[in-house]
Amino acid sequence: MPDTPFPRAVITRRTLLTAAGAGAVAAALAACTADAPPVPTPTAAPSPTPWSPPSEPMRFPTGFTWGAATSAFQVEGSLAADGRTPSVWDTFAARAGTIRDGSTGEPAADQYRRYEEDADLMASLGLGAYRFSISWSRVVPTSTGTIDSRGVDHYRRVIDALAGRGIRPAITLFHWDLPQWVQDAGGWIRRETADLFAEYATACFEAFGDVDADWMTLNEPKTHAYVGHWYGAHAPGLRSSDVAAAAVHHQLLAHGRAVERFRLSGAAGRIGIALNLIPVYPTDPAQPEAAVRVDARENRLFLDPVLLGTYPDDAVGGEAGQLPADPVTFTGLQKSGDLETIAAPLDFLAVQYYGVTGVNPGGRETQVAPTSAAPWQQVLPEGLYDLLTRLAADYPAIPLLITENGIPDRSPAVTVDDPERLEFFRTHFQQAARAISDGVPLEGYYAWSLLDNFEWAEGYTQRWGIVAVDFETQERMPKRSAGFYADVIAANAVPPAKHTSWIGSINPRAVAG
Ligand code: GCO
Numbered sequence: 001m002p003d004t005p006f007p008r009a010v011i012t013r014r015t016l017l018t019a020a021g022a023g024a025v026a027a028a029l030a031a032c033t034a035d036a037p038p039v040p041t042p043t044a045a046p047s048p049t050p051w052s053p054p055s056e057p058m059r060f061p062t063g064f065t066w067g068a069a070t071s072a073f074q075v076e077g078s079l080a081a082d083g084r085t086p087s088v089w090d091t092f093a094a095r096a097g098t099i100r101d102g103s104t105g106e107p108a109a110d111q112y113r114r115y116e117e118d119a120d121l122m123a124s125l126g127l128g129a130y131r132f133s134i135s136w137s138r139v140v141p142t143s144t145g146t147i148d149s150r151g152v153d154h155y156r157r158v159i160d161a162l163a164g165r166g167i168r169p170a171i172t173l174f175h176w177d178l179p180q181w182v183q184d185a186g187g188w189i190r191r192e193t194a195d196l197f198a199e200y201a202t203a204c205f206e207a208f209g210d211v212d213a214d215w216m217t218l219n220e221p222k223t224h225a226y227v228g229h230w231y232g233a234h235a236p237g238l239r240s241s242d243v244a245a246a247a248v249h250h251q252l253l254a255h256g257r258a259v260e261r262f263r264l265s266g267a268a269g270r271i272g273i274a275l276n277l278i279p280v281y282p283t284d285p286a287q288p289e290a291a292v293r294v295d296a297r298e299n300r301l302f303l304d305p306v307l308l309g310t311y312p313d314d315a316v317g318g319e320a321g322q323l324p325a326d327p328v329t330f331t332g333l334q335k336s337g338d339l340e341t342i343a344a345p346l347d348f349l350a351v352q353y354y355g356v357t358g359v360n361p362g363g364r365e366t367q368v369a370p371t372s373a374a375p376w377q378q379v380l381p382e383g384l385y386d387l388l389t390r391l392a393a394d395y396p397a398i399p400l401l402i403t404e405n406g407i408p409d410r411s412p413a414v415t416v417d418d419p420e421r422l423e424f425f426r427t428h429f430q431q432a433a434r435a436i437s438d439g440v441p442l443e444g445y446y447a448w449s450l451l452d453n454f455e456w457a458e459g460y461t462q463r464w465g466i467v468a469v470d471f472e473t474q475e476r477m478p479k480r481s482a483g484f485y486a487d488v489i490a491a492n493a494v495p496p497a498k499h500t501s502w503i504g505s506i507n508p509r510a511v512a513g
Helices: 013-021 088-094 111-125 149-163 180-184 192-208 221-229 241-265 289-308 327-332 338-342 381-394 419-437 480-491
Strands: 065-069 129-133 168-174 214-219 270-276 280-282 348-352 357-359 365-367 400-404 442-448 467-470 475-478
Touching (some): 065 168, 065 400, 088 180, 111 149, 111 480, 129 214, 129 442, 149 168, 149 192, 192 241, 214 221, 214 241, 214 348, 221 241, 221 270, 241 270, 241 289, 241 338, 270 289, 270 400, 280 289, 289 338, 289 357, 348 381, 357 365, 381 400, 381 419, 419 442, 419 480
Parallel strands (some): 065 442, 129 168, 168 214, 214 270, 270 348, 348 400, 400 442
Antiparallel strands (some): 467 475
């Protein structure tokens, strides 16, 4: 992975302006159809400009946050406990043929009952923060809007368990598990869902406003809109690019309304949004137009409204690489004041980075880096550097957190032997340190995931944890990568070269800070 050639012609705002000046290019080949996610096709990578890592450990700033992440539906289980009602993921998973192994969110990693044990585990790894999500349908189980104190009390216990071990909470309000009662009323196709979300968010700020937390309004609104409403491979399983476009706007509106409520509530802590972003490399840098549109669809459609208060004009439409929805309809969803709301000032941007994509002049997504066991994931550590430096250049003055980054195990079998993940972390930490030393305001990193868990449509067939979980016994077993991560945290530094173990290779106290 670290030696992979990588293309340097990543799309930036500057490339975009050049391409816009070049005028519109006729749609040759849609990158995606309404029915299928884009499948990368192998192609030769453009000429590499490899980065040479230094031979010394790379240090992180004092106070850098090291954490791990999960989400409610993926780890909690106990789906009927304490008044919880179904979410769209309960409904979707119950439908035949939706989940690879026919599984459901039960038992997942049973964290609803094992949060104390998991907090001990986090403490043993030295984690300074834990990112988890609140299940909306535990807090507001029905359309009456009544808050269920049993749900609230549960998350208070989780927060207390973390606080007792010196672990700071990073709380996501929405990680795709929309209450089914909200979906039944129209879900994200409906503007009013933004108001329902603001009410739910307000209840959470009131309940936990005393906690010094990093709040995230939404997790990956892009994935939820595209994979859930366009490709139909995630809940709620819809297949319409126009509905996906509505889901984009209404989720972003929900985000903005929640940020406004956060400020009004006077809650402690900070607030941001978690966006999954992907460097897009044109396979022919002389013809970047289609790649620019893919960048608009994948990145700027979310970054620009949230951070600049505008929608890009090249993300939605019929040209290759765009979200193939009707741009007039999309614009019609935007009411006066919406963009101001969506652009409510944030305290940080939460970045989720899994890899890169290439785009050929015809708009087709191509493979420019090796894939992990997840076929959609093209692994390129240098892409993280490209992404972070691009964000700092195009959207300056906002602190960044990496709130997800990781790979799945090679096989579905439970294992603690994960050399690929260890090397993935090492090389990505290096690129994060490199970005910081080049001035990027990166303040923290959360590994995805703390635990093996329910990986959405892949069920339990993809294990993303730094800690293995035997789903039969619920035994937790830290993987080798967790040991490596614990060493990095203790040293606040990443070692220079490929090591199966670097314990003792540096003196943590000597390099800390
Ligand atoms: C996402 C989600 C996580 C996934 C992880 C691995 O980024 O898709 O936030 O819930 O499990 O990314 O696919």
